[in-house]
Amino acid sequence: MNRNDQHLEWPFFDDTHRDLARSLEDWCVAEELSGLDDADVYGACATLVARLGQAGWLAYCVPSGADGGLGGKHGRIDSRSLCILRETLARHHALADFALAMQGLGSGAISLAGCDRLKRKYLPEVAAGRSIAAFALSEPEAGSDVAALSCSAVRDGDHYVLDGEKTWISNGGLAHFYCVFVRTDPQAGARGITAFVVDADTPGLNAQERIDVTSPHPLALLRFERCRVPAANMLGEVGQGFKLAMQTLDIFRCSVAAAALGFARRALDEGLAHAPRRRMFGQTLMDLQLTQAAFGDIAADIDQSALLVYRAAWVRDVAQRASTMETAMAKMVATEAAQRVIDRVLQMFGARGVVRNSVMERLYRDIRALRIYEGATEVQKLIISRQLIRN
Structure with a gap:
């Protein structure tokens, strides 16, 4: 093993x-x-x-x-x-x-x-x-505050007519269909949101405006202009969209923490391979106590992340209860720890670590977004505290 x-x-x-x-x-x-x-x-x-x-x-x-x-x-x-x-x-x-x-x-x-x-x-x-x-949830003025979304859907016979924008949509312009969360009641706050499946070729849906980000992946802005979607494509019932979005994120947010854990493990692998080979001051980088201490911190960061990630997953799978707080802890700790781990290992590589498309440079770009999407670190802290108070 x-x-x-x-x-x-x-x-x-x-x-x-x-x-x-x-x-x-x-x-x-x-x-x-x-x-x-x-x-x-x-x-x-x-x-x-x-x-x-x-x-x-x-x-x-x-x-x-x-x-x-x-x-x-x-x-x-x-x-x-x-x-x-x-x-x-x-x-x-x-x-x-x-x-x-x-x-x-x-x-x-x-x-x-x-x-x-x-x-x-x-x-x-x-x-x-x-x-x-x-998954089409975020909007230009509604990211962390999902209840503030304004993309609308109005009933018209057997269809709903969608108007508005969605942004930061992963697989935008590539996807064959989108699960879209829209406002069906402008006065109902979080209870006025409903979800629909919208096929990519539906007239009135434009997903051609791509967004370039630090760690490249398919990302686009979606525009809905009089986009007619069958009422039969509704997911759940009218007004249940916010709850459905949160349930979906609760399942997959823990796996974001797992991805961060994977990035951190790769950084550790790269560091352990590099440090014994890099010679300086008549010895190797690994011989320096500062380097050894750094690896001690890195190993502890990785293990605490893994324990929180798989505890949260176990709570959902085996205990079969809501894992909202455990998942928030896992995402917060694992993504922040991975950023620290990657930064410290990149420092060991010196100038080589920032060479474009080298492993460490890619990891440095790849990890940054994970501290933001599917609930920024600051939002996870609020989720944890609210769960504590509620319990």
Whole structure:
């Protein structure tokens, strides 16, 4: 057992999780994911979704359904499996992690609240990697404050007419469908939000305005102009969209922490390989006590992150209770710790660490967004404190 899978001995896991981790690691090595050419991020992401689907990994992102007809691996999404997948993929390449994660997050609202027709239409295609999903929640003036969203939907016979904008939408311009959260009651606050599935080719939906960010991935602004969506594409009931969005994020937020953990483990691997080889002042970098102390801090950061990540996943999977506070702790600690770990290892590389597209430079860019999306660190602190007060 190597350093990167010693945590699998912990009681959070069973043998199926251990087998999953080792099988995926073998697949990542065989597929040479660490050397992935992502110059064309849209093309690379589409290819990755197809490869992940063909290999069966996307089946962990959706439920199986009572008759097994939805394409999933388990009856309900297993958080520990999802976290193992994201941690492992992130250690090899951020875009591979992204491709898998968005299949789950993008279709999560359908898994939770879709009618049988919608589930059977979309979920098997997501699991097979034939259809790319997206989660459309954020707006120019509504990010952390989801209840402030203003993109509207007005009933018109058997349809709803959508108008407004969504931004920072991952897989925007690439997805085949979007789970979109819109305001159906302008006076009802959080209770006035409803969710719909909107196919990418629906007239009135424009997803052509791409957004370039530090760690490149498919990202776009969506515009809805008199976009007519069948009422039958509603997820859940009118006014349940905010609750559905929070439930979806609660499932997948823990896996964001797992991705951060994967980035941190990769940084540690790079540092441990580099420090004994780098000679300076008549000795190696690893001989310096400052370096040894840094690795001690890094190892503790990684283990505390892993313990919180897999505790949160275990609470949802095994204890089968709401894991809102545990998940918020995991995301806050793991993303902040990964930023520290990567920064400290990059410092060991000196100028080599900031060479464009070197492993450490990529990790430095990849980790930054994780402290923001699916609830910024500051929001996680509020969630934790509110849960404490409520309890």
